Amino acid sequence: MGERAMDLRYSQTDEKFRNELRAWLADAVPAHGTVPAEGDWDARRGYDTGWQRKLYDAGYAGINWPAEYGGRGAPLSEQLVYYEEIARARAPYVGVNFVGLLHGGPTLIVEGNDEQKAAHLDAILKGEEVWCQGFSEPSAGSDLASLRTRAVREGDDYVIDGHKIWTSFAQVADYCELLVRTDPDAPKHKGITWLILDMRAAGIEIRPLRTIIGGTEFGEVFFDRVRVPVSQRVGPENEGWRIANVTLRFERGTSFASQMVELKRFLAELVDAASRVTRHHASAWDDAALRREIGHMQAESDALWAMVKLSVSQANESGVPGIGGSAVKLVYSELYQRVGELAMRLIGRAALSWDDVGGWPNKRFLYSGMQSLSLSIAAGTSQIQRNIIAERILGLPKDR
Amino acid sequence: MDFQPSTEQKALQEGIRAFCEDRISLDVLPALAEAGGFDRVLWKELAELGVFSLRLAESQGGIGLGAADVVLVFEELGRRLAPGPIVWSELAAGLIEGAATGDCVVGGLDLVQVDVEPHMIEHLDALDALILLREDGLYRTTPDALQATPIDNPLDPLTPVHAVTSLSLSSLSSLSKAERIADAETAKRWRLDAMAQSAALALGIAEATLELALAYAKEREQFDRTIGSFQAIKHMLADMFTRQELARASVYAAGATLDHPEVGDVEQAVRGAKLIAGEAAMKNARACVQVHGGMGYTWEIPAHYYLKRCWVLENGFDAGHAHADWLADRLGAGATDGG
Numbered sequence: 001m002g003e004r005a006m007d008l009r010y011s012q013t014d015e016k017f018r019n020e021l022r023a024w025l026a027d028a029v030p031a032h033g034t035v036p037a038e039g040d041w042d043a044r045r046g047y048d049t050g051w052q053r054k055l056y057d058a059g060y061a062g063i064n065w066p067a068e069y070g071g072r073g074a075p076l077s078e079q080l081v082y083y084e085e086i087a088r089a090r091a092p093y094v095g096v097n098f099v100g101l102l103h104g105g106p107t108l109i110v111e112g113n114d115e116q117k118a119a120h121l122d123a124i125l126k127g128e129e130v131w132c133q134g135f136s137e138p139s140a141g142s143d144l145a146s147l148r149t150r151a152v153r154e155g156d157d158y159v160i161d162g163h164k165i166w167t168s169f170a171q172v173a174d175y176c177e178l179l180v181r182t183d184p185d186a187p188k189h190k191g192i193t194w195l196i197l198d199m200r201a202a203g204i205e206i207r208p209l210r211t212i213i214g215g216t217e218f219g220e221v222f223f224d225r226v227r228v229p230v231s232q233r234v235g236p237e238n239e240g241w242r243i244a245n246v247t248l249r250f251e252r253g254t255s256f257a258s259q260m261v262e263l264k265r266f267l268a269e270l271v272d273a274a275s276r277v278t279r280h281h282a283s284a285w286d287d288a289a290l291r292r293e294i295g296h297m298q299a300e301s302d303a304l305w306a307m308v309k310l311s312v313s314q315a316n317e318s319g320v321p322g323i324g325g326s327a328v329k330l331v332y333s334e335l336y337q338r339v340g341e342l343a344m345r346l347i348g349r350a351a352l353s354w355d356d357v358g359g360w361p362n363k364r365f366l367y368s369g370m371q372s373l374s375l376s377i378a379a380g381t382s383q384i385q386r387n388i389i390a391e392r393i394l395g396l397p398k399d400r
Numbered sequence: 401m402d403f404q405p406s407t408e409q410k411a412l413q414e415g416i417r418a419f420c421e422d423r424i425s426l427d428v429l430p431a432l433a434e435a436g437g438f439d440r441v442l443w444k445e446l447a448e449l450g451v452f453s454l455r456l457a458e459s460q461g462g463i464g465l466g467a468a469d470v471v472l473v474f475e476e477l478g479r480r481l482a483p484g485p486i487v488w489s490e491l492a493a494g495l496i497e498g499a500a501t502g503d504c505v506v507g508g509l510d511l512v513q514v515d516v517e518p519h520m521i522e523h524l525d526a527l528d529a530l531i532l533l534r535e536d537g538l539y540r541t542t543p544d545a546l547q548a549t550p551i552d553n554p555l556d557p558l559t560p561v562h563a564v565t566s567l568s569l570s571s572l573s574s575l576s577k578a579e580r581i582a583d584a585e586t587a588k589r590w591r592l593d594a595m596a597q598s599a600a601l602a603l604g605i606a607e608a609t610l611e612l613a614l615a616y617a618k619e620r621e622q623f624d625r626t627i628g629s630f631q632a633i634k635h636m637l638a639d640m641f642t643r644q645e646l647a648r649a650s651v652y653a654a655g656a657t658l659d660h661p662e663v664g665d666v667e668q669a670v671r672g673a674k675l676i677a678g679e680a681a682m683k684n685a686r687a688c689v690q691v692h693g694g695m696g697y698t699w700e701i702p703a704h705y706y707l708k709r710c711w712v713l714e715n716g717f718d719a720g721h722a723h724a725d726w727l728a729d730r731l732g733a734g735a736t737d738g739g
């Protein structure tokens with residue numbers, strides 16, 4: 001038997017990496033304390049970026065970033081080990097670092113110039129810079145290319161006027177991936193530009209929006225003659241649509257990996273809760289229908305993780321994830337929603353409280369059950385993912 | 401870790417695909433059904449191609465490959481609805497003389513699976529040797545040792561079946577000629593291999609039905625547009641694609657785990673794959689009928705062959721619900737393959 005692939009074995013180097021990472025996490029995670037209270041955004045930023053700094057100092061920041069930009073440049077197998085171990089150790093979530101680390105930084109690596117890379121990449125890895133994503137607008141969500149926030153050139157600056165919405169972590173961000181319209185007369189995909197916006201610039205107003213789970217993780221951002229130096233443009237003027245698609249590929253392709261491992265653990269917690277729920281003198285876990293449903297979800301979550309491994313193995317040379325990420329995202333969103341809903345159904349009327357009651361993990365179950373609704377909306381709705389698969393993979397006619 | 405099939409493996413798969421497209425084109429299915437769902441010449445050609453001897457050592461006339469390669473090959477066989485007891489014969493190669501070369505057609509009955517009676521056996525008339533798979537081992541007997549009534553109207557026109565009338569489940573003593581040829585452990589391993597192979601066949605069906613539906617969606621016009629431009633159809637096809645890719649990942653993982661049990665729980669991987677791929681095949685075959693509209697409901701469009709084969713596969717080596725139950729039990733016992 002020669003060199004054959006379809007091999008899921010981790011190498012000794014991978015396992016050595018796993019052991020080191022696991023040992024490090026075993027001390028580092030408990031030492032980092034608990035997540036700050038909901039709504040205290042300064043504390044949250046400190047918590048998330050503090051964790052990022054620890055990862056950086058230990059050599060684990062930017063696991064999939066190339067080494068020349070300060071990342072670990074880990075081979076794909078080590079990336080998978082990383083996601084597995086991070087979830088296993090219940091390490092802090094990337095949180096406010098999400099945009100910078102998982103798609104803003106990676107976009108700069110592929111499309112930014114040397115000054116832009118030097119200015120931001122290291123800072124993102126160290127947790128010194130927090131980014132947000134200013135793509136969506138009130139009338140440009142799924143139809144992102146119809147965005148209207150204007151940028152008019154005045155000397156060496158672009159002057160921005162407009163309105164973004166659902167901007168996650170805007171209130172704690174230092175920079176923003178901003179999509180603006182630079183040519184209102186061109187066809188909609190051809191007049192967009194990708195800018196690095198300094199969130200401290202004059203003329204920016206942020207108004208938080210309350211989410212379905214009661215928090216304020218996203219908000220509206222208003223721009224009134226905000227000046228952005230032309231040097232902050234990524235790529236050529238009016239080529240922002242292509243670059244935005246690189247950003248979206250990263251966002252849809254690799255950014256959810258650790259949550260998929262997390263899903264497996266969530267299933268185990270469901271089983272634990274089911275064995276403690278009493279119904280008709282038996283436990284809910286004795287309910288054949290419930291067991292079957294959970295067993296089915298287990299098969300799906302194993303298959304999903306295999307799908308991630310397969311798509312990671314197929315990632316192309318440039319490291320930009322393929323459009324197959326849309327299929328992964330579809331499966332993940334749908335499965336997570338069903339699991340979350342089952343969790344809430346399981347605890348019956350106890351689910352009427354967000355706060356833990358009677359020893360039930362309300363916070364966790366309700367959070368999963370309700371927060372998962374965003375999965376099929378954010379980063380492109382499930383309908384849009386289906387359009388992408390139908391048009392770009394299967395070659396069916398475009399919607400418009 | 402490199403989960404993608406290698407260039408070599410892709411070439412192996414393409415070879416099988418080319419053969420199947422040539423020899424088992426969709427046009428020959430009616431004639432094949434007419435001939436009782438089995439073609440000895442084709443069987444021999446499959447054997448010469450190495451389909452049954454993939455895992456035999458080279459010293460035994462095989463190619464010395466692993467379960468991962470087998471699932472790749474079976475994916476192609478499923479895509480073209482390759483007829484005959486291919487799963488049993490591949491398993492029997494190396495254990496039963498002539499199975500690998502296609503000279504002895506081996507079929508079987510899985511007596512571990514809990515099912516309604518009577519037991520239904522596939523392809524009995526074509527068999528030269530019959531294996532009874534029980535928890536305590538494998539028993540070899542001759543096809544005529546079973547008293548069985550042929551079914552006039554099998555669900556799958558390409559899978560003839562007999563209803564077994566004489567088999568006493570609890571004792572094999574009624575089968576005077578049954579010879580125990582392998583132990584319990586081998587029997588267990590056979591079931592796992594058979595589940596993985598059935599899952600791979602189902603993956604092939606999920607792919608083939610998407611391919612058929614997609615081609616029709618691009619060509620059929622209504623309201624002066626191709627139906628593939630209607631979003632309801634596009635999204636149905638996108639879901640078929642997603643199911644196919646999920647099934648692919650789980651089937652490949654089953655093959656890879658059988659080859660290297662240290663990467664996870666073999667039974668969990670294999671049962672998960674059978675469940676996921678079985679569901680993908682069934683749902684895609686149904687969607688394929690729907691995309692074809694009235695034509696989909698006819699015997700002329702091959703969608704029905706695929707859907708019917710799905711039922712054959714679904715009900716072999718445990719149905720989806722049994723796999724789900726097993727997985728739940730495993731999860732409850734706390735022995736999950738934690739990632």
Ligand SMILES: Cc1cc2nc3c(=O)[nH]c(=O)nc-3n(C[C@H](O)[C@H](O)[C@H](O)COP(=O)(O)OP(=O)(O)OC[C@H]3O[C@@H](n4cnc5c(N)ncnc54)[C@H](O)[C@@H]3O)c2cc1C
Binds near residue numbers: 132133169399
């Ligand atoms: C939790 C969360 C965080 C977010 N964070 C950010 C962020 O940080 N930065 C940012 O820029 N944006 C962010 N978004 C916005 C998100 O990207 C948009 O909400 C999303 O793209 C959908 O746009 P929309 O809300 O305008 O919905 P719409 O586009 O109005 O869609 C409404 C409904 O119509 C359907 N629909 C629309 N077009 C089609 C079509 N062509 N075919 C079929 N159905 C269609 C949609 O699927 C949806 O069901 C976030 C959203 C959420 C929920």
